[in-house]
Amino acid sequence: MSTETQRYSLSGETMGTRYSALFYAEPPVDEDAINKSLFAAVDTVDQQMSTWKAQSALNRLNAAPEQQWLPIPEELATVLATALRVSRQSNGAFDIAVGDLVNAWGFGPDEQHPTAEHIRASDRQVRTPATQALEIDPQRNLARKRSATTLDLSGIAKGFAVDEMARCLDGWGITNYLVGIDGEMRARGVKPDGESWVVAIERPRRGIREVMGVMEICDAAIATSGDYRHWIEVAGRHYSHTMDPALGAPLSNSLAAVTVVAATCMLADAWATAFMVLGETAGPELAQERGMDALFVVHDGEQFREISVVAGCLQAQIEAR
Known part of the structure; x- marks a missing residue:
């Protein structure tokens, strides 16, 4: 039997989309x-953290009485504790206490469709951030x-x-x-x-799937947030699925997408x-302060402009066709 690396x-279905795993290993595999x-690894996350599954652990927490440890x-x-930490570090830009907004704006399981009156009303809402509304005891797994x-x-x-998924492959001895x-x-x-592994960066245009560029990663992770995949149109205006906690509504800034590389x-x-919520000025500034790697793609008329931060250092801005 061959022992040459193969x-x-x-791949498989999960979270309304698909997961994929590409790896090299010596047979037999x-x-x-x-x-x-x-599948078991990703399905566990879906069963626990989906707002679309009525009996998920997250929805049970959402339905639980106030002041009661659950x-x-x-x-x-782990995810809730990390979410609260990033919320504090981002000055509230990342906030998981937006489930009511997600639902009200038509991006949740209720699939409501907002009206112009709803848009005006959302501006008057007083909101409590998750860092104040939620308490986690990670040692005892209580919330x-x-x-x-x-x-x-x-x-x-x-x-x-x-x-x-990465932890799963690690457990199989795949490196x-x-x-x-x-x-x-x-x-x-x-x-x-x-x-290194090469990951494609998608051009942030609605209704078009094409590559804008690529990034090489090794022993790292990459994620992109943007305004071009999930959105709705109300009174002739497009609204992104990403909520701005300060606005109490979908974000409204010049960013088209942000890609972050992290551990x-x-x-x-x-x-x-x-960073999407913070926008093209405050986002890159915080990325620099924290020594992070991030690519900001900014709407510039019909074109795009890129702001790149590498290891906390701002790079020259370039136009992206």
């Missing part, structure tokens, strides 16, 4: 068993709501699911892989030729959302 590609474990799965406790809130993890859960769900991906090791996909996912 290429394997596995039980592809069916590995794929079953990959046992939650360890994975959910409680200090005040009424509806949590939504769409800006972080998918990234965590990718990390769980060279690229795993992903949509634009959230995580890589370990390199390809057999020693080259874990959960962090890359959350920070991509936070």
Whole structure:
């Protein structure tokens, strides 16, 4: 039997989309068993953190009475604690206490359609951030709501699911892989030729799927947030699915997309959302302060402009056709 490294590609359905795993390993490899474990990993996240599943652990927390400690799965406790930390570090730009907004604007399971009056009313709403409304005891895997809130993890859960895929392959002793769900991906090791993994960056145009550029990653994760995949039109205006906690409504700034490279996909996912909300000035400034890697794509008329931050250093801005 050959012991030469071979290429394997596995995939399946999850979270309304598909997961994928590309890896190199020496045979024999039980592809069916590995794929079953990959599905189990992402399905666990979906069953715990989906707002679309009535009996998910997240929805049970959303429905729980205030001031009552509720046992939650360890994975959910990890994601909630991380979400609160990123919220504090981003000065509230990343906030998971936006579930009511997500639903009201037609992006949740209720699939409501907002009206012009709803848009005006949302500007007058007083909101409590998750950092004040939620308390987590990660040591005991407990959570409680200090005040009424509806949590939504769409800006972080998918990234965590990718990390769980990586953990799964690690458990199989696989050390060279690229795993992903949509634009959230995580890589370990390199390809057999020693080259890093190459990830395509999509051009942020609505209704068009084309590559704008590529990034090479090795032992890192990448995630993109943008205004071009999920959106609605109200009174002739387009609204993104990403909520701005300060506005109490979908974000309204010049950013088309933000791509973040981080140690874990959960962090890359959350920070991509936070930077989208912060906008083209405050976003790059905070990325520099925190020494992060991020690519900001800005609407510039009919074209795009790129702002790149590498290891916290601002690079020259360029036009992206």
